[in-house]
Amino acid sequence: MSEVTRRFLEYVGYDTQSREGQEKIPSTGRQLVLAKKLAEELEGMGAENVRITGQGYVYASIPANTDRKAPVLGFVAHMDTVPSFSGTDIKPRLIGEYDGEDICLNEGLNIWMKTEDFPELKNSKGQTLIVTDGTTLLGADDKAGIAEIITMAQWFLTHPEVEHGKICIGFTPDEEIGRGADGFDVEAFGADVAYTVDGGVLGELMYENFNGASGKVTIHGRNIHPGNGKGQMKNALLMGMEFQALLPAFENPMYTEGYEGFFHLDAMSGCVEEAKMDYIIRDHDRDKFEQKKRIFARAAEFMNQKYGEGTVDACVKDTYYNMKEKIEPHMYLIQKARASMEKLGIEPLIIPIRGGTDGARLSYMGLPCPNICTGGHNFHGKYEYITVEAMEKVTELLIEITKSFVS
Numbered sequence: 001m002s003e004v005t006r007r008f009l010e011y012v013g014y015d016t017q018s019r020e021g022q023e024k025i026p027s028t029g030r031q032l033v034l035a036k037k038l039a040e041e042l043e044g045m046g047a048e049n050v051r052i053t054g055q056g057y058v059y060a061s062i063p064a065n066t067d068r069k070a071p072v073l074g075f076v077a078h079m080d081t082v083p084s085f086s087g088t089d090i091k092p093r094l095i096g097e098y099d100g101e102d103i104c105l106n107e108g109l110n111i112w113m114k115t116e117d118f119p120e121l122k123n124s125k126g127q128t129l130i131v132t133d134g135t136t137l138l139g140a141d142d143k144a145g146i147a148e149i150i151t152m153a154q155w156f157l158t159h160p161e162v163e164h165g166k167i168c169i170g171f172t173p174d175e176e177i178g179r180g181a182d183g184f185d186v187e188a189f190g191a192d193v194a195y196t197v198d199g200g201v202l203g204e205l206m207y208e209n210f211n212g213a214s215g216k217v218t219i220h221g222r223n224i225h226p227g228n229g230k231g232q233m234k235n236a237l238l239m240g241m242e243f244q245a246l247l248p249a250f251e252n253p254m255y256t257e258g259y260e261g262f263f264h265l266d267a268m269s270g271c272v273e274e275a276k277m278d279y280i281i282r283d284h285d286r287d288k289f290e291q292k293k294r295i296f297a298r299a300a301e302f303m304n305q306k307y308g309e310g311t312v313d314a315c316v317k318d319t320y321y322n323m324k325e326k327i328e329p330h331m332y333l334i335q336k337a338r339a340s341m342e343k344l345g346i347e348p349l350i351i352p353i354r355g356g357t358d359g360a361r362l363s364y365m366g367l368p369c370p371n372i373c374t375g376g377h378n379f380h381g382k383y384e385y386i387t388v389e390a391m392e393k394v395t396e397l398l399i400e401i402t403k404s405f406v407s
């Protein structure tokens, strides 16, 4: 069994599910158990300056072994798994020489992964798949990233003849609840530039994500006995529907893809007296993003003109920005990753992320940080899988990228 596979199978045995709504980092103590294990492993293989912060971040470095010029290069992955699906007692199963047919994940519970639902399974025909038993997720997101980074580190530590610049390694808690960057100390980490290894299918390379804002709308109605409602009642629910109708109908997740942004009504509750609506606003393009926020504010203004000042409170707050503008001055990060992929026969898939990443936040914290693939599929659920071949390839990719930074 390859080193990266052995490590991956070991790490998924650690339950590191994070939890929403916690103030402290890490949100769950169990993430610290894996943090400790990873720190020991890095220490044991000879990495330097290995430490775990009070919040459970693991940092380590491998010193440069060349006088030639190279930026300090970082690799970042996250230790937690998503709160919304069980990560307890994961039983990974290897399927060697996969035949490209439907896979029974769990006989007792009759859980199948069908090629009809996941046609890309066929692309893994002949490879060794790692699947779940249908009751948990697999945790390739992002323990595959961790296994690949550590195996890359070990490779450099056992190949001192290969020149490389300083390599920094960072493992974060709580990425899945959007807090992986909160306690990340860019300066202490020490890298000039970095990659998160947290993408999906082999070849993925991402440096554009949405600009994101949240919109909280509160509508103040006036309840009165419906028999006496004429000229008196203001129905917050109906006004909420009217507010939504003022937004562009097709700029909605149901009708958008690629670089198209949207307004998404995520939750709505209320009664005649008061209604609340939670929105998220997204667009890759900063100007269009700002325009969307203006449209949102104007809808509220219109409602207030029509129904009286103070009827609609619309509060919009930016949550994250597209990392593109922070990566663009460092496009060699993309060029080097792409060239390394091509050298290894991996087809680069450069796609915009329709969401945010910790790398985007790190990019705004001063660490330009695009995202590269782990090789995994179907993250966040029981159909998650990865192939041994993809993990081995990504490990080679990380080695190749690191080598390419020496000039």
Ligand SMILES: [Zn+2]
Binding pocket: 078, 141, 142, 175, 198
């Ligand atoms: Zn992830």
